[in-house]
Amino acid sequence: MFYPALGIILAVVIIAIAFPVRTGGVLALLQGWVVAGLGPYYIVIVAAFVIFAVWMGLSRFGDIKLGKDDDEPEFGLMSWFSMLFAAGMGIGLVFWGASEPLTFFTTPKPGVTGDSADLAGAAMSQTFLHWGFHAWAIYAVVGLALAYSIHRKGRPVSIRWALEPLLGTRRVKGRLGDVIDVIAIVGTLFGVATSLGLGVKQIAAGLSFLGVVGEVTNTLLVVLIVVITIFATASVVSGVGKGIKWLSNINLGMAGFLLVAVLLLGPTMYLLRLLVQSIGGYFQNVVGLTFDTGAFTGEVGLDFQGAWTIFYWGWWISWAPFVGVFIARISRGRTVRQFIAGVLLVPTLVTFIWFAVMGGSAIRQAWEGDGGGLFDPKVGIVPENVLFSFLGTLPFGVILSVIAVIIIAIFFITSADSGSLVIDMLASGGDTNPPTWSRIMWAGLGGLVAIALLLAGGLAALQTGAILTAIPVSIVMIGMCIATYKAFRMEHEVLVSLERRQRREEMARRIGETVTAHLEENFDDHFGEQVDGHIEAALTDDPARRPRWGRRPKI
Numbered sequence: 407m408f409y410p411a412l413g414i415i416l417a418v419v420i421i422a423i424a425f426p427v428r429t430g431g432v433l434a435l436l437q438g439w440v441v442a443g444l445g446p447y448y449i450v451i452v453a454a455f456v457i458f459a460v461w462m463g464l465s466r467f468g469d470i471k472l473g474k475d476d477d478e479p480e481f482g483l484m485s486w487f488s489m490l491f492a493a494g495m496g497i498g499l500v501f502w503g504a505s506e507p508l509t510f511f512t513t514p515k516p517g518v519t520g521d522s523a524d525l526a527g528a529a530m531s532q533t534f535l536h537w538g539f540h541a542w543a544i545y546a547v548v549g550l551a552l553a554y555s556i557h558r559k560g561r562p563v564s565i566r567w568a569l570e571p572l573l574g575t576r577r578v579k580g581r582l583g584d585v586i587d588v589i590a591i592v593g594t595l596f597g598v599a600t601s602l603g604l605g606v607k608q609i610a611a612g613l614s615f616l617g618v619v620g621e622v623t624n625t626l627l628v629v630l631i632v633v634i635t636i637f638a639t640a641s642v643v644s645g646v647g648k649g650i651k652w653l654s655n656i657n658l659g660m661a662g663f664l665l666v667a668v669l670l671l672g673p674t675m676y677l678l679r680l681l682v683q684s685i686g687g688y689f690q691n692v693v694g695l696t697f698d699t700g701a702f703t704g705e706v707g708l709d710f711q712g713a714w715t716i717f718y719w720g721w722w723i724s725w726a727p728f729v730g731v732f733i734a735r736i737s738r739g740r741t742v743r744q745f746i747a748g749v750l751l752v753p754t755l756v757t758f759i760w761f762a763v764m765g766g767s768a769i770r771q772a773w774e775g776d777g778g779g780l781f782d783p784k785v786g787i788v789p790e791n792v793l794f795s796f797l798g799t800l801p802f803g804v805i806l807s808v809i810a811v812i813i814i815a816i817f818f819i820t821s822a823d824s825g826s827l828v829i830d831m832l833a834s835g836g837d838t839n840p841p842t843w844s845r846i847m848w849a850g851l852g853g854l855v856a857i858a859l860l861l862a863g864g865l866a867a868l869q870t871g872a873i874l875t876a877i878p879v880s881i882v883m884i885g886m887c888i889a890t891y892k893a894f895r896m897e898h899e900v901l902v903s904l905e906r907r908q909r910r911e912e913m914a915r916r917i918g919e920t921v922t923a924h925l926e927e928n929f930d931d932h933f934g935e936q937v938d939g940h941i942e943a944a945l946t947d948d949p950a951r952r953p954r955w956g957r958r959p960k961i
Contacts, residue, residue, distance in 0.1 A: 407584050408833045411591040415851055422858035429862040433870040440873050441712035446699050448719045451880055452540050453696050458887050459543040462550060463746030467894040470742045472550075472734075473557040479739040487752055488658040489736055489824075497605040497817040498721075499537070499760055500661075500810065505792035507533045507765025508772055508780065512787065516703035516710050526769050530684035533761050535695045536718045538688065538754045544722045544883075546749045548730025549737065551886040553745065554893060557738040562836020565590040565727055565882065571896070572889035586882055590727035591832050593879040595848075597725030598825035599855035600872045605818040606630045606856065608790040612811040615794035616804065628857050634815060635853035638822030639846050657816040664809050665763055671800045672767045681762035688758075712873075720873035723880050731828040735838070742894075768796050822852050 422429045462468070471477065479486065510529035511522075518528045551568035561567035566583035573582065609630055610622045619626060669677055698715075700707025737745055771780055780795045781787045797806045826849035830840040833848070859871050 407587040407591060407835070410584070411588045411833060412851075414588070414592050415595055415855065419851075419854045419858045422862040426861040433862065433874075436874055437712055437870040440877070441708055441716050444877065445708070445711050445716050448716050448723075448876075448880070449697060449699055451884070452544065452719045452723075455547050455883070455887070456540055456543040456696075459546040459550070459746055459750060462890070462894070463743050463750070467898060468741065468743030468746075470554070470894060470897060471558070472553040472740055472742065472745060473738045477557070477739040479737075481736055483748075485655060486736055487748065488655050489732075497601045497608075497814060497821055499757065500793065500814050500817060501604045501608050501789060502533075502537075503760055503764035503793065504768040504780075504796050505787060505789040506536070507761060508768040508792060509787050509789070511769045512772060515714075516700065516706045522773055526773070527684070527687050529769065530680070530761070530765065531687045531691050531695060532714075533765060534684065534688040534758055535692065536715065537757045537761065539692075539750060540696070541718070541722045542750050542753050544719075544726050545729045545733065546746055547883055547887060547890075548726045549733040549749060550742065550745060551890045552730050552734035553737045553740075554742075554890065556734055559893075563731060563735065563831045563838055564836040565731070565832065567836070569882070569885050569889045571893040572885050587832050589878045589882060591829055593724045593726075593875040594728035594825060594829050594832070595852060595855055596859075596871045596875040597721060598728060598821060598829075598852050599859055600721055601725070601821050602631065602818060602852060602856040603860050604790075605814055605821070606634070606860075608793065609634075609811060609814050609818070611788075611790040612794050612807060612814065615791070615798065616807055616811070624861060627860055631853045631856055631860075634818050635822060635849060637815075638819045638826065638852075639849040641819055641823040643842055643845055657813060657820060660809060660813050660816070664806060664813060665760060667802075667806060668767060668797075668800065669763050671802070672763070673770060676770065677763050677766050680766040681759060684762055684766075685758055717873055720876035723876035723883065724872045726883065727832070727879060728825050728828045731831065732824050735828075735831075764793070764796075768792060771796065771799065822849060826852055 481489070507529045510532050511525050514525050514528065515532055518525065520528075548565075548568075552563070552565070555561045555567045555570065556563055559567075559570075561570065564583075564587055566578045566586045569583075569586065570578045577583065606627050607622075610619065610626055613619045614622050700711050703710075733749065740748070768780055779799060780792055793810060794807050797803050797810060800806060826845055827840075829848045829852075830844050831837060834840040834844060
């Protein structure tokens with residue numbers, strides 16, 4: 407897997423850097439084809455992943471442990487949550503937290519009409535759709551299959567082994583398994599590169615807002631990617647239990663501080679009411695939003711789907727092997743039900759709170775007119791600038807902006823280092839402790855892909871790369887769902903058979919004990935006369951009346 411994956415990635419990097427304009431045009435053309443032709447496929451398959459994940463958590467398989475029967479969780483609940491959350495969507499939350507709800511409010515989704523209150527509600531529901539249960543269900547599908555394969559069955563850390571119940575051991579070990587892992591490696595690297603590209607654009611915007619740098623140029627973005635990739639490399643060399651764990655815990659604490667600060671410094675009660683109302687609006691409209699393909703809004707609707715919903719589904723799917731492997735790696739000892747609940751419910755709730763506070767505050771300011779100082783109405787919304795424009799309107803805005811830049815940088819590092827570690831494990835055949843040189847190489851390649859995509863078209867190229875790499879990954883994920891169900895059903899049948907056998911043995915033991923005790927307690931009633939007669943015959947002098955000891959007396 408190592409050399410084919412490396413060859414594909416290097417070819418993309420070289421072509422994108424050597425011919426950035428042509429590469430950008432080709433990517434834009436491919437995005438149009440994918441959105442128009444495969445948009446409904448993405449929408450249906452993501453909905454199926456949500457249903458599958460919820461079903462696994464609520465079904466009779468929920469008690470299956472992702473590990474040996476006596477395994478305990480390797481990480482505490484808070485550390486586990488902070489690591490999966492930071493790896494799952496850290497940079498994206500900071501990048502889009504204020505700008506996405508604001509964008510949907512000022513430029514509504516095609517087909518959405520009404521007054522400002524209607525537009526605000528629709529904006530929050532659409533944002534919750536993109537970042538809620540659907541995203542985490544995609545991660546849960548891959549993570550669950552891998553955690554069972556790795557911790558329960560003792561297989562290597564590799565995507566291919568999650569498909570063993572479906573394909574069989576021989577195919578998994580062969581060329582088909584190699585192809586599956588190559589797809590996972592390439593998809594993971596492009597998904598991580600998308601996040602890195604978004605993160606570095608926002609870091610540059612924050613530094614410009616603080617006056618540290620002047621105009622944001624491609625040169626500045628490249629320098630930032632190189633510098634932060636060096637820090638990410640140092641973290642990934644230290645391993646999961648040190649650098650990645652510490653950075654994740656620190657960053658979760660800082661993000662929580664920023665969230666609470668914005669909540670308290672802003673219209674607190676309004677934001678709390680908005681959170682509750684937005685959650686209700688999301689659940690009221692989630693089915694319709696899930697299956698909305700923009701069929702009645704023409705080309706405008708397709709453009710929206712490609713820029714937003716299909717991009718997000720592709721981004722989550724392309725990132726799923728990385729996040730799935732990572733959360734599987736840190737989830738040993740938890741049951742299926744605990745895994746699904748932890749991966750689906752807690753991150754989704756925190757995500758809803760984040761967008762309600764950040765996005766709700768931005769919408770409230772924009773409601774006042776002329777963008778509320780968050781953007782120039784003539785230029786439009788620049789996503790990477792909205793957060794710092796918003797923080798600048800709050801008390802202690804400079805301090806909060808500095809904290810935001812640090813959070814983004816650490817999210818950048820945790821995404822890069824955990825992504826590099828996962829890619830390295832896949833490329834090294836499932837080795838959970840791959841050599842240092844290969845960790846450094848994959849971390850550097852992640853930065854190179856981010857640079858290449860930025861030079862080839864910026865945000866649009868990043869979006870297109872994620873959508874395209876998600877196509878083969880989604881096919882692998884469908885196989886994972888089937889394989890996971892087959893494996894769980896087989897184990898459940900074995901457990902049921904063992905339970906029935908144990909019950910039969912216990913019943914036989916208890917019945918035997920009961921019958922024996924009854925016979926002992928009522929021995930004279932059952933056998934007294936026969937025994938007395940045989941004793942009397944044995945003691946008599948008449949040979950004819952003596953029992954024949956060679957035969958068993960009839961009782």
